Amino acid sequence: MRIAILSDFHLGYERFREDAFFQAEEALNKAAEMSDALIIPGDIFDNRAPKPDVIAEAINLFRNLSRREWKFRVSEFIGEGKIFTDLPIIAIPGTHERRAQEAADPVDILGLAGLVVDVSNATAVIQGNGERIAIRGIGGIADDRFKEVLEMENPVPIDGAFNIFMFHESIYEMLPFNEKFTKLSELPKGFDLYVSGHIHNRVEEKAHGKMLLIPGSTVLTQLKAGEQDGKGFFVFDTKTGKHEFVGINSRRFVLEKIDIMSIGKRSVVDYIQERLDAIIKSTGGKPVIRVVLDRKGNGQDVAEMEINDIPRRYAERAIVEISSSLVPEDAPASASLQERSGFENMSVKDYGIGVFLEKIKASGADVGSIGPVELLDLLGTEGPKDKIVKSALDRLVG
Template sequence: MKIAFIADTHLGLQKFREDAFEQAKMAFQKALESADCIILGGDIFDSKVPAPEILAQAIELLTPAKARKWEVKYPQKENGFPAVFAIHGTHERRTKDTINPIQLLEKASLLVNVHASPVLVEKNQERVSIVGIGGVPDEYFKSALSALNFSPAPDSFNIFIFHQTLQEFTPQVPNLASLENLPQGFDLYLCGHIHGRKSLLDGKLLIPGSTVVTQLREEEQQKKGFILYDTKQRSHKFVEIDSRPFIYRELEFTDAKLSEIENSIRSLVDETMATPAGKCNPLIKIKLKGTLAKGTNSCDVDACLNFTGCHLEIDKQFDGDLAQQKIDILRGLRESQASVKELGMNILRERLAENKCALDKPDELFDLIVDEPKKAAEKLGKEV
């Protein structure tokens, strides 16, 4: 059985909304041409409450799958569901007793939600069991795995899907789950959330990366696409999609003046633009490091930079540049919903600690405060 695994399409991404949709559309089209079924690894949407226009994009992507005649057999097929199996990601996670976007699409019969709900898929005497766990705050991943107690199905090729980071990916972050915490006995582990492509455990754990550039990080320079896995051969290949080229470079200076910085940027951009970029104008991010000459203000660097034929992002990280550091912090908070949430979560934890309130899941209370303040007050009143 050939299985397409697509993750992190981030429909509705504020900065690159058109890219997110067009590149997701290409991934879905290619998957429909080549796979017996499709698995979605979370963060299909960039928001837990997507706008109607973004929901319409998802419906447009999934409608051809619903119309297709699938050769595989699965329980939901007779009720009109396509062979598209999904979990929610961290961007889509909502509080208990609310509906997240993946659950909404399941109610519209556009996909099958396999969060803690295994599905058996069959074709030509082959049985594939698919189950997963949707994205949770990293600190709860271990306990969530223990509570759900996943185990492989007998006489089947078993696939486990999750949407988290692990200690092996980000060793600098304490108390993360590791590979050894994953449920044992599965034949294949598929992971979303990580935006760079990876293969671990001799190909038993696969990460396709995102289908769109989101965070402008160095590792996002990889080609975008999805994984096509053959369960009989126990092998996989990466299927590329056309995507906006992303180039990341770093420039380091010592006591640099504004003219030196701008000339270096222009030379680097001209050199990069000399290479054909394909159908889309490239996205170029240049990180500036080192020291500035006395009297030079990094905030003036952008003033004279204007390029056609590319999207240029300048990340100024000069030593001791306090003004720019403040601007970067504010810009990051404005552009990253995750950062804003983390800031709010930290404030909530501090206030709970000050008032000696112990809650099992403060993240759920935070989401409830954002979505339904009255219910949050009632919940807090009951638990304090």
Template sequence: MRIAVLSDTHLGHRRFYAESFAQLESSLKTALAHNPDIIIHPGDMFDNTSPSLDSLNRAYSIFSKFSNSGVPIYAIAGNHEKLPRDMANPVEFLGATGCFNYLHNTCKLVGEVAFVGMNYLPEDKAKDALELIIEREKDALSSAKKRVLVIHQNIKDYAPGEGLTKKWLNSLPFDLILNGHIHKRIYEWPIILPGSTLTTKINEEEVLPRGITVIDLASSSVEFKEIEQKPFFYKVLEFDDGKEEEIREAILSLYSSIKGEKPDAIIKIKLKGSTASEKTYISLPRMKDLYVDNDLVYKKLEKAVEEWKASLSEKKDIIEASNEELVKELSKKMENAEEFLSMLYTMEAEDIVKELLREEQVNKEVAAK
């Protein structure tokens, strides 16, 4: 059996609304071009629990067009679609129209292969729920020639946070496990993570091309197939006491260079290093498909804070004030960097820190009562 998998399409995405539908259509077209026996969508079909009518209509039109191909499509819901148990999530709602099959909490036999699906569940409930489904469907699973599990959970071997483990998943009675949720492509048979068809977080990890995964169950072979998409570029610009005009020109030059070669490119530029003045914000004209992540700092201010914290550590009565949270709180009280700098070298700073500590202690005492 050949299985095509496309996941985390995030239809109706706020930033990439039109692209989400275009890349769903491209994914389904690419899938059919590789002669699958079945198409699987392991969750996060939509970007939120309440898609607009336009999003639902577009999704219905696309899935309906491809459902007439004769290749069955099965889908589950992910964490982005999770609703209370007594409410139909958008994947269940759309599946009820017949444009694809809703696989949650059931076992479906396609040929001689059993497919078990489970929607996203909070990490502390997922394991028990899955074990209950397996126990309930044990007869169908034991009679099938091959068994495939479709889930949408975090796997803590691959991503931070709580989640299922590879060891536990590998102990389950399945020949193949398809998992959505994690946008990285990871192929570690029998666990397959197809990644997302859409660039959503515009960070360095998402530079890789988007696409689908095609699996031959008999030979355990896995292939990535790229889809049509807007190219995504992630670039870093570093400065040492850079002037605002210099930084602005560097951004505009890089943007023009990329757009000259790839007019439809999405561009993320990360600014690192330091500025020559206290103004770290860089004003830019509005530019299509440009996103700037500004991590620039003003060295003079940063150095002054460190010196002040060092001086505080020598005074036992206010040593606690050297922690970062209090420094942040103190800086919020200043109208600008110059005022903060001048204040750092006066006794007034110690008085303010003492007051902050006193307020913190009072708050703790009130909370305790």
């Protein structure tokens, strides 16, 4: 069976709203043409409470897929929840969609509408052609709780099937700046293929000797070095064990570092524009170009006003951002370099959670079994405030 792995569409992402939709559409349609099943490891939506028009967009996308002639269907569902379709389109919510445990998240809506099979905490089996493919999912949760949930749920493969473990989490080997992140060796054993979302650049790794595939997002979000590769998805063939990456027509991102010292006597403005022209020519379309000026040299007379005017001048052809490198003249040891790259790699939400955790720790408050991250989620739930506070208190002291 050919399994397509697509992730992190971020439908409704404000900055590139149209890109998010059209690139997800292209990826889904292309993947459906090429494969027998689609598995989506989280962050279909950018937000846990998407606006109605974003939900409508998503329903349109998935309804088109549901009308295709799928050769194989979901034949078994083991675990929590219910399914309302047997389409071989299997998904979990990611961290962007996460809500308090009992609350419905937007992937639940797609599940209830019979457009996807939600394996947040369940296994779906697709049967056909003498093969059984079992997909065990765990929806995105806070990084500091993942190991605990793995212990509690103890996901195990099913006998006589090709077993896929699907999750949505930070992995230490890819993001080596927080000891709490799960290490490859800590993933549950015995699966034939591991699949995750969350990381927005493409990753091909091994876990317990088997492939771990992370396709990356289908839309630009973080604008960091890893997002310079084109976007797309994986197709994995369970018969041969081989996989391929299939590109989509996505807006390109280029990170251009310019060391002002190296330009010599030439005009900085001219040099930047030459680079921009060359990049636009090579990427096609209207790329996002982030220029980082390293001003360590500082000896040059830099025409600041003219530099600041470049993005406007290129507005028709590219989305240009120009900033100065934050590396101080006497850049300190590598430890703080690591810290900086850690911060670069972190989403605003993860950073916020980190701050909340520190504050709670410092206050000495005991948040017991609920854990600070779920408490934060619960307090952020929409609804009558007295009810939310009461249920938070119940979880804290009850």
